[in-house]
């Protein structure tokens with residue numbers, strides 16, 4: 592969405608709406624975004640107002656990196672949730688979800704307590720762990736920290752390397768408990784994110800029956816949020832890196848003209 596179909600957080604423009612409408616004559620369309628559904632709907636509003644029902648029925652929305660699927664329901668005249676996978680569903684593929692989840696939370700609370708004992712200059716608020724469907728966010732100063740507390744954490748963290756240390760210990764504990772398929776990463780400036788392996792945008796391919804998938808994205812280089820999906824489809828020469836919506840229009844039209852020639 593951002594940087595490909597629209598400028599970041601901006602609404603879709605008329606020329607992009609007409610490109611998508613034309614593309615829908617040749618293929619089913621999908622929008623995969625790291626953002627939640629509310630952002631996609633807001634940005635797509637101008638398109639939803641003018642697209643025909645035929646086009647809308649060919650357009651699927653995949654928020655949260657494709658861990659959620661929304662399709663158009665003509666009777667309700669809106670997009671409805673068709674599929675939702677959560678972190679806990681993933682744990683079920685590893686073992687008993689509730690045992691594993693309890694173990695994970697116990698370890699986070701234990702490490703939180705360990706950090707408070709070890710680092711006497713660490714100050715905290717509350718609400719340390721947030722379950723966000725596809726990710727578990729552990730904030731060491733707590734999500735209720737005001738800017739002063741957050742600033743305090745940033746400075747003690749840079750002094751002691753608290754998050755890196757906790758992340759290493761957590762990694763060892765997860766591996767020892769058979770949770771090596773959970774990834775951990777430092778998130779923002781105060782948190783550690785814990786999420787299932789492979790839950791980047793390639794997750795969307797789980798919902799697409801056809802092998803014949805083309806992808807356009809703007810952040811396709813290592814570290815970018817389109818990188819993994821871009822790389823996977825580039826083996827079949829079906830991924831395109833775009834410099835923004837204007838470039839997307841050019842590359843989209845090029846692809847359409849090649850498809851027309853092939854026919």
Ligand SMILES: [Mg+2]
Nearest residue numbers: 593594595809
């Ligand atoms: Mg983007």
